[in-house]
Amino acid sequence: MDWIKTIDWKAWLATIALIILFREGAVWLMSQLDHPELGNLVGLIALLIVLVIWRKVHKIPARIVDTNNKIMKESAFAFLPISAGSLLMLVHMGAEIPLFLVVMVLSTLIPLWVYAKMAKKWL
Template sequence: MDWFKHIDWHIWIATIILIVAFREGALWLMTQFSHPELGNLVGLMSLLIVLSLWRFFGHIPSNLIETNNKIMKESAFAFLPISAGSLIMLVHMGEKIPTFLIVLFISTLIPLWVYAKIAKRWL
């Protein structure tokens, strides 16, 4: 429990509030346009734009970056149930699997790759 004492709780709470606020704000905004499914993407892109502007005009605190890296590493386990559900769905899709995989590739892997490249360069 010694590691528990060395956590900067203010930064952890601020980082989580920042992420949740952008996501929920984007979800609310996209719901107003009758497209709530775009909430996560718009939230991610708007957070990226704000952080890029913050980096361009100032300096992002290193403890904020470290906290974000830790959250991203630990949150990978949250995708395991989603992966299991999509595997079950794939079994029932039959001949529509190639189309589904193309859409999945374009809508998920390419934006994540671009986001990683941008984050690596600017953040």
């Protein structure tokens, strides 16, 4: 149980609270505008903008960056059910599969490439 003592609980709680506040605030705002399905995306973009502005003014604490890296590594397993659902959907698409794959590759690779460039430059 020594590993519990080594966890930076304040950084974990701050990081999770930041993510939840931005997501829930964006979902609420987009619900007011009759587009609740855009809440996650708006929250992500808003958090990114705030962090970029914060990065220009102050340095992001290393504790928060480390906690975020751990969350990102551990949350990769959350996407396995989504992948299985995508595979089932592909089976039923038939002739639309090539167009779907092009859209999926572009919408995944371009943001990942941009994120990698930003991470390399700013972190």
